[in-house]
Amino acid sequence: MTVRPPIQPMQDTARDKSRGIGWSMQAQSELSEEDFSSWRRLLEDRTGIHLVPQQKAFLQSQLTIRTRELGNITFDQYFHSLHEGLAGVVEWSTLIDRLVIKETSFFRHQPSFDFVRNYVNQRIADGQLADSFDVWSVGCATGEEPYTLAMIVNECFEASALDNYWGVTGMDISMPAQTFARQGIYSKRKLDMVPPHMRERYFSDYDQLRTQISAEMRERVCFTNGNVIELKKMPMVKMDIISCNNMLIYFRRWRRRKILNCLAERLKKGGVLIIGLGEIVDWEHPLLEPVADDSVQAYVCVR
Ligand SMILES: C[S@@+](CC[C@H](N)C(=O)[O-])C[C@H]1O[C@@H](n2cnc3c(N)ncnc32)[C@H](O)[C@@H]1O
Numbered sequence: 001m002t003v004r005p006p007i008q009p010m011q012d013t014a015r016d017k018s019r020g021i022g023w024s025m026q027a028q029s030e031l032s033e034e035d036f037s038s039w040r041r042l043l044e045d046r047t048g049i050h051l052v053p054q055q056k057a058f059l060q061s062q063l064t065i066r067t068r069e070l071g072n073i074t075f076d077q078y079f080h081s082l083h084e085g086l087a088g089v090v091e092w093s094t095l096i097d098r099l100v101i102k103e104t105s106f107f108r109h110q111p112s113f114d115f116v117r118n119y120v121n122q123r124i125a126d127g128q129l130a131d132s133f134d135v136w137s138v139g140c141a142t143g144e145e146p147y148t149l150a151m152i153v154n155e156c157f158e159a160s161a162l163d164n165y166w167g168v169t170g171m172d173i174s175m176p177a178q179t180f181a182r183q184g185i186y187s188k189r190k191l192d193m194v195p196p197h198m199r200e201r202y203f204s205d206y207d208q209l210r211t212q213i214s215a216e217m218r219e220r221v222c223f224t225n226g227n228v229i230e231l232k233k234m235p236m237v238k239m240d241i242i243s244c245n246n247m248l249i250y251f252r253r254w255r256r257r258k259i260l261n262c263l264a265e266r267l268k269k270g271g272v273l274i275i276g277l278g279e280i281v282d283w284e285h286p287l288l289e290p291v292a293d294d295s296v297q298a299y300v301c302v303r
């Protein structure tokens with residue numbers, strides 16, 4: 001890839017051309033195989049996400065949109081701009097948000113959440129709780145998963161009249177996803193899977209089409225920006241529940257194992273790691289024992 005001069009602010013005429021009719025009539029730039037390899041490498045080195053050849057068209061279209069927004073700079077110029085100081089860091093964050101798949105929903109995999117409810121109730125019944133009960137949702141997208149966990153844990157604690165501290169942390173690489181999650185405002189259609197009594201209790205109308213999760217739940221859930229391939233930098237330790245769903249599928253198998261090994265070390269004894277069903281096979285860890293339930297993929301920390 002050739003080194004290009006830094007990006008110059010575009011002239012008004014260029015900006016005008018990059019919008020409206022001119023925009024839609026412009027041909028999409030072609031991403032060469034060589035350049036596709038460079039972009040794949042960059043993405044994988046920085047995030048762990050492994051693009052397959054079939055995703056070239058997706059990458060190309062996202063790069064086309066973004067480079068047009070920046071005044072029709074070339075892919076090459078854009079690539080180099082991502083390596084340039086603070087501006088490069090900020091632009092990288094914008095690009096990542098465009099490239100990650102943030103699909104999610106409340107109660108996405110019902111058996112996993114049934115498991116969580118039983119698990120929390122069992123821990124309470126066994127009198128095994130420490131002063132604080134900490135839950136971590138890794139790759140939490142727009143917040144539906146951490147809020148689902150919060151509603152369940154809240155119900156368990158309330159039913160047992162315990163007043164131990166508990167909290168949920170949602171972590172994701174996408175900053176806009178976290179901003180969205182913090183506000184907790186969702187389309188009403190997203191509540192389809194939420195049991196009626198929970199809709200009643202935890203959500204209220206925001207406007208005609210949208211609903212907002214209660215302030216009570218927003219106070220219990222905090223959102224942080226984080227990259228799962230840099231787990232060693234994160235302060236989360238002695239977690240009671242770690243939930244990591246539908247994210248590992250974007251990584252190569254060796255990296256999934258490495259991430260899971262790191263997550264295993266972040267559990268407290270008796271804590272549980274829950275991942276998406278089938279996201280890894282043949283993985284074992286000396287601290288963990290798999291849960292004997294075919295409807296979920298979960299591991300208890302036994303040492
Ligand atoms: C498909 S969503 C899954 C959301 C939720 N866990 C669920 O199961 O519904 C995957 C999320 O993983 C996040 N992600 C991808 N790579 C990541 C990384 N390296 N570090 C942290 N989050 C990442 C994406 O931004 C996206 O929000």
